[in-house]
Amino acid sequence: MTERKPRKDAVRNRAALLAAADALFARCESPEAVTMADIATEAGVGKASLFRAFGDRTGLIRALYEARLEPIRNAVEAGPPPLGPATPPLQRVFALLDALLCFKLDNRHLVLALEGTGSDSPYKAEHYERWHALLKAALEQIPGLTDSGFTAHALLAATRADLVEHLAGHERVPRETMRTQLASLTARVLGTRPLQDSVVEG
Amino acid sequence: MTERKPRKDAVRNRAALLAAADALFARCESPEAVTMADIATEAGVGKASLFRAFGDRTGLIRALYEARLEPIRNAVEAGPPPLGPATPPLQRVFALLDALLCFKLDNRHLVLALEGTGSDSPYKAEHYERWHALLKAALEQIPGLTDSGFTAHALLAATRADLVEHLAGHERVPRETMRTQLASLTARVLGTRPLQDSVVEG
DNA sequence: TTGCAAAGCGGACCCAGGGTCCGTATCGTT
DNA sequence: AACGATACGGACCCTGGGTCCGCTTTGCAA
Known part of the structure; x- marks a missing residue:
């Protein structure tokens, strides 16, 4: 009250x-x-x-970030497959990573502002915790996969804002190429073949 | 002159x-x-x-970093296997990543200072370019592997300073565990089984 | 040794930018 | 209408990176 x-x-x-x-x-x-x-x-x-x-500055950026992220967050928490909770784990891993990558591509500057907010490492922010927990949980349901925690960190690291910025901005890698490469990497990590594209356009 | x-x-x-x-x-x-x-x-x-x-500040940190990195750099450029150029590519990938991880574990604060030096993304520094080029070249010699460039970025991202710091410092993951997990991840990415430990202690 | 540029020194100084203070204006409630 | 609570805003503070300039040290040469 x-x-x-x-x-x-x-x-x-x-x-x-x-x-x-x-x-x-x-x-x-x-x-x-x-x-x-x-x-x-x-x-x-x-x-x-x-x-x-x-x-403070971080608070502002976080607020912006959360606002932009809300649609995806909803889709993930309560939406239909392939993002929602009813999705089979393997497919969901691909969908989550793809959605995250697209989000970062669509919000380059903002995300860069958040992750590069000087001191506070991105790993302390609770939105990172959320993504990590989510991904880890999905990974744990995939048979034959160990180190879910570390694997989740590593996969998320492949979508870090400054890397995405470097690839998209500096090396001029096209969006679809990046999505494909990330999916292919994920597939190798999971020991599967890549699934077909899984998520809506951004 | x-x-x-x-x-x-x-x-x-x-x-x-x-x-x-x-x-x-x-x-x-x-x-x-x-x-x-x-x-x-x-x-x-x-x-x-x-x-x-x-x-400026960045220059100082870079100088420190280069100094610390020099032994490894030498070992990589002209040393004996498993780091040196004579190593078979697959084994070398493991060795490079392990060496990099150990280096970051041994120089947490410094590396953190460098990568978190505010604006300048780590991807613009030429030492990153070196690691990436090296890893990419090794990956390209591994049959059946595509996207060497992106894969190299992704593997390097798994050793990012703040991630290492988060795992080692905050989550208290022991050093050997991290090394094993990184090797295991690498193996999955490369589609191999992990090789046995490959590099000297730090 | 002494002379004398040139190279180097250091602390006072400058400035941008994040964050705060406090007198004043606005809100919304009785 | 009036009054307490809430919010406003721009002047102000402070930290920290980076520069200026008069003075000292170095090292070469006579």
């Missing part, structure tokens, strides 16, 4: 800030080129409101 | 700075807890000398 509904201007400002940050991160090449002051200004709001709403 | 041999005090200071930085990074938990001023002070030297000697 510590719930105390926020004032209207507060929620409006919060929304404006999210939108502004989103726009700025999308527009600028490097995440650290966009400063907190920039975001506040873009939103037509004082800096203090920004910090009041999100705590 | 633009070579102009540096003065004695300059080289002494440079050495002192390297030593100081090394000590400080080793001593402190988080790399960003140690500031440039700290390092200069520890070395008994002015801040300007520090920047004159290494350009």
